[in-house]
């Protein structure tokens with residue numbers, strides 16, 4: 001199972017110059033390789049393969065010594081990226097590869113991480129040809145499992161995406177089971193009677209965002225102050241996105257640690273967004289990510305993950321009776337068995353029942 005951790009890195013001024021230089025040289029290489037393919041195709045009816053282009057890299061370094069500033073594997077990865085773009089074209093997944101301008105070439109990759117040395121210095125990541133860069137790893141990861149390092153520039157900040165291969169654990173015996181219902185009023189309701197609320201978690205940041213957006217709207221178009229205000233809004237958006245991820249990781253980890261079987265509805269969140277006016281809340285809630293996180297954590301810890309078809313779980317009682325209610329009715333009252341409980345908790349119980 002492949003997972004990716006994204007961490008913020010803080011290069012020094014000098015390191016940042018090297019990072020930008022690497023991005024530029026990689027982009028030039030990408031565009032030159034694309035051009036070479038096109039010229040050869042026009043002249044000879046066939047273009048050089050990725051391997052043939054890789055074999056030319058040592059000559060290129062001799063002729064253009066500035067490429068000595070770029071790690072050899074990073075350069076090879078540029079060519080692999082171009083090759084992938086053509087593979088996607090040939091399999092009908094994408095259009096013809098574009099020449100990249102500065103805004104569309106924002107990352108480079110070390111395809112084989114040096115597990116021993118890359119994370120030797122605590123709090124830092126070593127990037128060959130760049131140096132030790134301060135890294136904020138906000139949760140624990142196993143350096144020996146990291147197989148690939150991608151360096152990305154996004155909204156004025158630098159990040160690394162660390163790809164790790166995690167072994168799937170052997171299935172543990174199922175003792176404790178839980179059903180989970182995701183909803184708009186409560187982020188998630190659990191069949192054990194607990195509820196996970198995400199709104200209060202983001203309230204502070206969202207208030208701040210509203211304030212910054214009001215301030216931005218008062219600034220004159222094209223002014224320096226407007227640009228500054230806009231940067232602040234973008235950064236806060238990023239921060240909120242990270243807070244969400246953090247929240248989803250913690251919430252899913254807590255559940256997977258405690259329970260051995262986890263049942264959720266197979267919601268296609270995308271379809272819901274298309275069909276409902278509640279699209280904003282649904283997109284913001286991040287259920288799709290939450291379910292993903294639950295699933296891979298289950299694989300990682302040997303827990304059983306069950307997705308059940310979503311039909312009618314909110315209109316059914318655990319006794320099997322049909323109990324219709326619209327969204328405004330928050331309490332489930334069953335005329336058959338007399339069960340009175342929170343509607344979302346009852347849905348979670350029904351979900352668990354269907355999975356067992």
Ligand SMILES: [Zn+2]
Nearest residue numbers: 317319334337
């Ligand atoms: Zn009932």
